[in-house]
Amino acid sequence: MTTLCTHQPAWQALQAHYQSIQQQHLRDWFAADPARGTEFTEAACGLYLDYSKNRISRETMTLLVDLADQSGLRQRIDAMFRGDKINITEDRAVLHVALRAPRGASILVDGENVVPDVHAVLDQMAAFAGKLRDRTWRGHTGLPIKTIVNIGIGGSDLGPVMAYEALRHYSDRGLQFRFVSNIDGSDFSEAVHDLNPAETLFIVASKTFTTQETLTNAHSARTWCLAILKDEAAIAKHFVAVSTNATEVAKFGIDTANMFGFWDWVGGRYSFDSAIGLSLMIAIGPDNYRDMLAGFHAMDEHFRTAPFDHNLPVILGLLGVWYNNFFGAETHAVLPYDHYLGRFSAYLQQLDMESNGKRTTLDGQKIDYQTGPVVWGTPGTNGQHAYYQLIHQGTKLIPCDFIAFCRSLNPVGIHHDLLTANCFAQTEALAFGKTADEVRADGVAEALVPHRTFDGNHPTNTILVEQLTPYVLGTLVALYEHKVFVQGTIWQVNSFDQWGVELGKVLAKKIAPELDAGHAAALKHDSSTNQLINLYREKKRK
Numbered sequence: 001m002t003t004l005c006t007h008q009p010a011w012q013a014l015q016a017h018y019q020s021i022q023q024q025h026l027r028d029w030f031a032a033d034p035a036r037g038t039e040f041t042e043a044a045c046g047l048y049l050d051y052s053k054n055r056i057s058r059e060t061m062t063l064l065v066d067l068a069d070q071s072g073l074r075q076r077i078d079a080m081f082r083g084d085k086i087n088i089t090e091d092r093a094v095l096h097v098a099l100r101a102p103r104g105a106s107i108l109v110d111g112e113n114v115v116p117d118v119h120a121v122l123d124q125m126a127a128f129a130g131k132l133r134d135r136t137w138r139g140h141t142g143l144p145i146k147t148i149v150n151i152g153i154g155g156s157d158l159g160p161v162m163a164y165e166a167l168r169h170y171s172d173r174g175l176q177f178r179f180v181s182n183i184d185g186s187d188f189s190e191a192v193h194d195l196n197p198a199e200t201l202f203i204v205a206s207k208t209f210t211t212q213e214t215l216t217n218a219h220s221a222r223t224w225c226l227a228i229l230k231d232e233a234a235i236a237k238h239f240v241a242v243s244t245n246a247t248e249v250a251k252f253g254i255d256t257a258n259m260f261g262f263w264d265w266v267g268g269r270y271s272f273d274s275a276i277g278l279s280l281m282i283a284i285g286p287d288n289y290r291d292m293l294a295g296f297h298a299m300d301e302h303f304r305t306a307p308f309d310h311n312l313p314v315i316l317g318l319l320g321v322w323y324n325n326f327f328g329a330e331t332h333a334v335l336p337y338d339h340y341l342g343r344f345s346a347y348l349q350q351l352d353m354e355s356n357g358k359r360t361t362l363d364g365q366k367i368d369y370q371t372g373p374v375v376w377g378t379p380g381t382n383g384q385h386a387y388y389q390l391i392h393q394g395t396k397l398i399p400c401d402f403i404a405f406c407r408s409l410n411p412v413g414i415h416h417d418l419l420t421a422n423c424f425a426q427t428e429a430l431a432f433g434k435t436a437d438e439v440r441a442d443g444v445a446e447a448l449v450p451h452r453t454f455d456g457n458h459p460t461n462t463i464l465v466e467q468l469t470p471y472v473l474g475t476l477v478a479l480y481e482h483k484v485f486v487q488g489t490i491w492q493v494n495s496f497d498q499w500g501v502e503l504g505k506v507l508a509k510k511i512a513p514e515l516d517a518g519h520a521a522a523l524k525h526d527s528s529t530n531q532l533i534n535l536y537r538e539k540k541r542k
């Protein structure tokens with residue numbers, strides 16, 4: 001049995017250290033050290049991280065880095081990059097880093113270099129994307145394709161849609177992109193209601209090609225297409241697949257020449273820079289896509305080589321552990337001050353929560369400490385008019401990451417300065433608050449003073465970047481991928497499986513036929529589930 005993180009000497013030292021500093025206020029730390037705002041910073045791959053507004057001292061960081069060392073982080077990083085099968089419950093390597101390795105690099109899985117295969121698929125994607133972008137790929141009736149609909153779910157949807165939204169500025173505006181994921185028929189119906197099948201291409205994105213939601217949506221798309229085009233031969237022109245499962249792709253009727261492959265060593269939530277990103281490549285073009293991969297790769301190299309105390313994903317990961325396990329923070333907010341990053345927090349939600357929402361160690365021990373936090377957030381400034389109240393004056397400690405850009409992609413009047421002013425103002429207000437005396441000095445009536453006082457001392461990171469580009473998106477996503485890896489290593493969980501989603505899937509398959517009013521067999525669930533099924537059947541008939 002390996003030593004649990006809570007038994008590491010650094011953990012014990014952090015616990016004692018926490019007792020000694022938990023009452024200290026960021027106001028005092030900043031007053032005592034005028035250089036704090038430039039000292040607790042780090043820059044790499046075009047990202048500037050200011051982590052000075054955290055409840056930490058130099059000693060905290062030293063102890064956290066000790067914890068990383070004692071947890072074997074260096075060995076785990078090496079094992080991942082080497083292609084070891086670190087996803088032990090599925091006996092798989094974890095090599096999303098190979099997806100962005102430059103041509104000519106060598107990463108071995110079972111003795112074979114996988115990098116040439118990665119680039120062969122990228123070239124195949126680029127050739128196909130080129131045909132859609134120059135309109136030479138024609139539909140069954142000879143019309144060019146106007147709309148690309150990605151059908152996928154989870155890792156085969158959240159990444160593509162997030163990245164498409166993030167990089168929409170760089171996209172071909174003559175093409176439309178839509179994303180269907182939910183098994184709710186309204187998702188599919190709304191996505192296609194104004195489309196002409198003769199001008200529509202469906203990308204069925206599914207690693208396994210057995211996922212109920214995706215296959216159900218794909219079959220509905222097929223029916224919708226054939227209802228108008230009335231010829232099975234049309235499928236070859238209007239459907240392509242991204243998958244690891246050629247047999248199922250062929251069974252669906254998609255020509256495997258129009259299949260873009262990837263590999264079992266790419267986890268779903270780590271896959272949007274594989275062929276799963278085909279819709280994105282069509283939107284932004286192969287050159288921009290490769291710039292994005294270069295950004296991913298730059299962050300991979302930074303993570304692999306930088307000393308832990310200068311390593312952005314390590315610093316963010318350790319700070320997360322500090323609040324999660326010592327301050328008892330249960331959630332973590334990611335707040336991008338950029339409209340294009342509207343889906344970024346939802347994407348991170350899966351990346352983080354599906355990876356580290358675990359309660360068993362790699363060697364099967366039951367965990368008695370906190371692991372992955374609840375991750376959430378929406379772009380600024382909308383959140384300020386909604387839930388920031390709770391972050392400022394509520395009873396919970398919510399560490400936040402603020403992400404801001406120096407130059408807007410749409411410089412309109414003074415919008416961008418105002419946006420950024422709001423971002424900086426929030427981190428300032430959260431850190432320093434407003435004392436009762438400061439409130440009184442504003443002439444506020446005594447009865448209102450407690451209501452208008454801000455305690456402050458709320459920790460934040462600020463990530464400041466010049467401009468949102470494909471390269472930058474790559475660095476940001478890799479930053480969070482590796483942050484999750486750091487935390488998973490410390491908590492000793494397998495960040496690359498997701499057994500927790502299985503039980504619900506199995507039960508849904510059992511319940512689906514029981515919802516049919518003609519289902520004769522007696523229901524054998526608990527009394528609540530039985531009653532819900534009965535009510536549904538009864539009301540459905542009306």
Ligand code: G6Q
Pocket residue numbers: 153154155156205206207208209210211214267268269270354498
């Ligand atoms: C991600 C998960 C999960 C997966 C979806 C879709 O890490 O494995 O979200 O991406 O269940 O799976 P398919 O791509 O196989 O349809």
